[in-house]
Amino acid sequence: PSPDQQPVNAPGLTCRLLCVLPSLLSSDCLTANIVKSHRETCQYRVEELQALRWKVFSREEVLAYQSKSVEEMWQRCAYRLTDSIQYVVEFAKRIDGFLELSQNDQIVLLKGGSLEVVLVRMCRSFNPDNGTVFFEGKYGGTEVFKSLGCNDLIASIFEFSQSLCALHLSEQEVALFTAVVLLNPERAWLQDKEKVARLHSHVDVAFKNTLQRSHRDTMLSKLSQKTLQLKSLCLLHIDRLRSFLELRPLLAHSLFPPLYHELFTDGPDAPLE
Numbered sequence: 547p548s549p550d551q552q553p554v555n556a557p558g559l560t561c562r563l564l565c566v567l568p569s570l571l572s573s574d575c576l577t578a579n580i581v582k583s584h585r586e587t588c589q590y591r592v593e594e595l596q597a598l599r600w601k602v603f604s605r606e607e608v609l610a611y612q613s614k615s616v617e618e619m620w621q622r623c624a625y626r627l628t629d630s631i632q633y634v635v636e637f638a639k640r641i642d643g644f645l646e647l648s649q650n651d652q653i654v655l656l657k658g659g660s661l662e663v664v665l666v667r668m669c670r671s672f673n674p675d676n677g678t679v680f681f682e683g684k685y686g687g688t689e690v691f692k693s694l695g696c697n698d699l700i701a702s703i704f705e706f707s708q709s710l711c712a713l714h715l716s717e718q719e720v721a722l723f724t725a726v727v728l729l730n731p732e733r734a735w736l737q738d739k740e741k742v743a744r745l746h747s748h749v750d751v752a753f754k755n756t757l758q759r760s761h762r763d764t765m766l767s768k769l770s771q772k773t774l775q776l777k778s779l780c781l782l783h784i785d786r787l788r789s790f791l792e793l794r795p796l797l798a799h800s801l802f803p804p805l806y807h808e809l810f811t812d813g814p815d816a817p818l819e
């Protein structure tokens with residue numbers, strides 16, 4: 547442009563942009579990578595889950611679930627959770643930087659965070675209007691899980707889903723939030739904690755940029771509470787699973803998928819492939 551069309555103090559502006567541009571670019575690239583990875587590995591799309599909300603278990607179907615044995619109900623849930631966790635493993639592998647971590651640290655992050663990510667994702671399959679969750683093809687309330695014998699855990703999972711639904715997270719926010727939850731540098735037994743912390747901070751910055759752009763900054767404090775609730779939910783799940791197995795020591799190997807066993811019991815290693 548001719549001199550009189552040159553915007554004022556252009557050099558300063560250009561310099562500032564050029565200085566922050568790389569980090570904004572890399573932040574945007576990372577956001578795009580995480581959103582794409584989530585979209586490719588989210589198991590059910592939120593549109594699919596919402597389109598199925600009308601399919602609610604009948605009274606007879608609920609009674610059928612309630613007459614199942616504790617073992618069968620735990621087995622069904624373990625298989626469903628293991629299905630969902632395998633999609634989370636695939637999500638992690640597609641996040642730029644995750645596969646550059648040592649295999650040990652990849653496994654530590656997945657052991658510590660995969661159920662947390664599943665529980666966040668699962669809020670998309672929760673219908674806050676009637677307090678039902680999608681399970682084995684239809685929607686049902688807490689009464690479907692009665693025969694599990696851990697109503698406190700079920701109630702906590704439903705409450706968590708209800709409160710997360712109230713934040714009306716977009717799929718982009720779910721993607722970024724689950725990546726932040728997964729890449730937690732505070733997980734015990736990490737070998738290269740600093741490397742995980744760098745990756746975590748890049749994702750955290752990308753998430754904050756995204757929230758600021760959509761004027762959703764208030765979300766951050768609410769989400770940090772959610773991460774605390776997630777931690778106690780997962781500890782409660784491990785605790786209820788442990789008491790279930792204590793009464794049936796030999797059953798774990800025959801009842802649960804190897805990956806579930808590897809992630810949630812202190813049993814011997816199983817492949818995470």
Ligand SMILES: CNS(=O)(=O)c1ccc(CNC(=O)c2cnc(OC)c3c2cnn3-c2ccc(F)cc2)cc1
Nearest residue numbers: 588589590623626627630667668671679680681699703
């Ligand atoms: C996570 N990805 S997704 O696409 O949003 C998605 C969403 C939903 C489903 C199918 N529903 C479930 O698998 C499911 C739903 N609700 C549960 O609990 C309320 C489940 C489920 C599996 N285990 N448990 C469970 C966990 C611990 C416990 F002590 C008792 C039950 C599949 C996939």
